[in-house]
Amino acid sequence: MLSAMTIGGYLIERLAAHGVGHVFGIPGDYVLGFYEQLRQSPLQTITTCDEQGAGFAADAYARVRGLGAVCVTYCVGGLKVVNPIAGAFAEKSPVVVISGAPGMNERERNPLLHHKVREFDTQRRVFAEITVAHAALEDPDTACAEIDRVLHAALRYQRPVYLELPRDIIGQPGRSGHRPPEVHEKSDPRVLAEALAEAAAMINAAQRPVVLADVEIHRFGMQDDVLRLIESAHLPFAATILGKSVLSEQHPLYLGVYEGAMGLDDVRAYVEASDCVILLGAFMTDINLGIYTAQLDLGQAIYATSEKLAIRHHTFENVRFKDFVHGLLAAGLRPHADGARPAPPPPREFVPAAPDAPVTIARLFERVNEYLTDHTVVIADVGNALFGAADLFIRNRTAFLGPAYYASMGFAVPAALGAQMARPEVRPLVLVGDGAFQMTGMELSTIARFGLNPVVIVLNNAGYGTERHMHDGPFNDVLAWRYHKLPELLGVGRTFLVETESQLDAALDAAARHTSSYCLLDVRLDPLDKSAALGRLAERMARNL
Incomplete structure (x- = not known):
């Protein structure tokens, strides 16, 4: 942004640069100015029947496209998307919540403006609990930098973020000459090397290793890398129900969905009999673990996510998930021997049992x-x-x-x-x-x-x-x-x-x-x-x- 651009225009530009083509939501007076900016931009607005529907739509868009956006008015709109955004936070879906707000010049003497709940920052404080970063763009001089910071957090942590736009700020110019920063985060090389050595030795020594693939593999764009790891070391893999289809279920090494005693017995038995379970991007939730019926021995497991790396009972700090997977690819893992294993049955031809047989x-x-x-x-x-x-x-x-x-x-x-x-x-x-x-x-x-x-x-x-x-x-x-x-x-x-x-x-x-x-x-x-x-x-x- 070499010349001054409006703050609303800069937000639109950055959303488009990150692959957002649609913004879901419902307009209201505090955000109508930004909706007009959206109308004049390449982004398409999708007006839904209800704000909760807009939130769920933006969540699914983010899961498929990599980043989603929902735009609502102050409090009466914003607080209606709390539930879908809470779900996006829990399941790591990067949705940008954009909310209009009263203008800064309207707030003098703390008036009781329509839609206000308690204080002018009440809604922002609510969203602080269910987003990974938030900002109220109240200062034109810092607004563009705050937009960059918040959007980076959404992509870095794959979780929702919140931006509040006072309606008298969005049309103001941001700081002239501002450029989006380039942020490069790296693992601690010594810790990474130690973790890779232990993990590679454990996988190579295992007789029946298995990968349990979950949703973070998709969220962080690592499907191709994980697939190369699985194929190079010939590692059978299962998915959790949250991570179902994170890798193709037509792959010959795919076992099925693992969900403890809630799932298929042959998949459960194979995974739980493994002497090295490699959990990649996995959420250890009650549903993923079959309401805690899963019998996984973490003493024989490698557990790698964007937030944690543990090998057996050793934990490693400052190791990025991508760096760990890339390191395993270069670690010279031996191909493991093929053996009997479960596989999902192909769909069977459906023939009605009888013309009037009720559906079950x-x-x-x-x-x-x-x-x-x-x-x-x-x-x-x-x-x-x-x-x-x-x-x-x-x-x-x-x-x-x-x-x-x-x-x-x-x-x-x-x-x-x-x-x-x-x-x-x-x-x-x-x-x-x-x-x-x-x-x-x-x-x-x-x-x-x-x-x-x-x-x-x-x-x-x-x-x-x-x-x-x-x-x-x-x-x-x-x-x-x-x-x-x-x-x-x-x-x-x-x-x-x-x-x-x-x-x-x-x-x-x-x-x-x-x-x-x-x-x-x-x-x-x-x-x-x-x-x-x-x-x-x-x-x-x-x-x-």
Whole structure:
């Protein structure tokens, strides 16, 4: 920025430089000036039905594209995105929250301006708890440097950040001559060398090493590096449910999803019998670990993430995740012998059991597995939608999205909006329960407005299925919507009422052919039907009630 640029213009320029092409949100008077700047920029604004939907959409966009952005007004808009941004923080998704705010000249004598909660910095202090960096751009002289600092933190730590724009500041020029700084962080070379020596010796001595791949491999752009490591040392690998599809599930060394006793027995047995488990970018969460049914001996493990490196019970400080993986590639690891190991079964041809056979959870996912193609990205909400999808055969990497740690309902439909905006060449398949759909499903309106074409499968079991299997009662019931009537409301789309296996088979065939708009399948399920994984999850979680 050799000549003075407005502060809002500089923020837009930096977002575009980092690959952001779309900004999700809802305008309001405190941020309308910035929305006008966005309108005149190459970035496209995507106005959603609700701020929570905008937050989930920006999260999915970030997971697919590398950085997302949501733009809202002060407090009444900003505080509505707290939940999706909390999820993005928990699951390491770099979303830039941009909020308008009262102008600095409006704040004299601390007036009770509309949307204000308590103090003028109340919203910023809330977001300080769920972002990795934040700034209120109140000083034009430092605003551009603060933008650079905050955006660097989003990419360095792969977590959300917060920028607050007083409305009388965004049109002011920033400091003349400002340039984005070049930041290069390195590992401590002596510590790195010691860690690599210990790790290489441990892997080379192992008889049956295995890699457990998780979401940070994607977040930090390390999929190609990890794949070369796996192939050069001939290391079988599994994924966690949060990291599902972080590497291609068609790879011959792929075992399946590991989730402790919640997952498939052959994958669990193989991973837990390993004499060297290499956890790369893994989150040790309750769901990833099968509600702590995982039997992983950290005394025989290498645990490397962006925040921690531990080999057996030794910890190493100041070692960057990328440097460690790159070092292993150069460490001369020996190729390990091939042996018997599990592999995910290929999808089977789906044949309806009988013309009037009712749809079950198990049979639904069998048919979905056959439907998937190389151009499908699966987006699963929590509950049966997520746990039933754990064993789907995903063709490409980063083609499965789900809130498998924070586990907020309502993620999937707006996430389809974000994912398809980020990658228009793919077609999302959305798996969502009826309870979650009733929270954010009307983002189908935004999807229709922008001409997107996801296939949405509503697992309609008349309520909150996960909670029903923990402790049932009328509080788990929801109103029975006529989901298949949505095209009459929105004026576009195609829907199907599905009660039998034959109807399911025909509906997915028709949805595959209909690509001009969204399709929705209202799949009626027995309220007590459940996937095996959800049953195991609910049983263990019910013990803590």
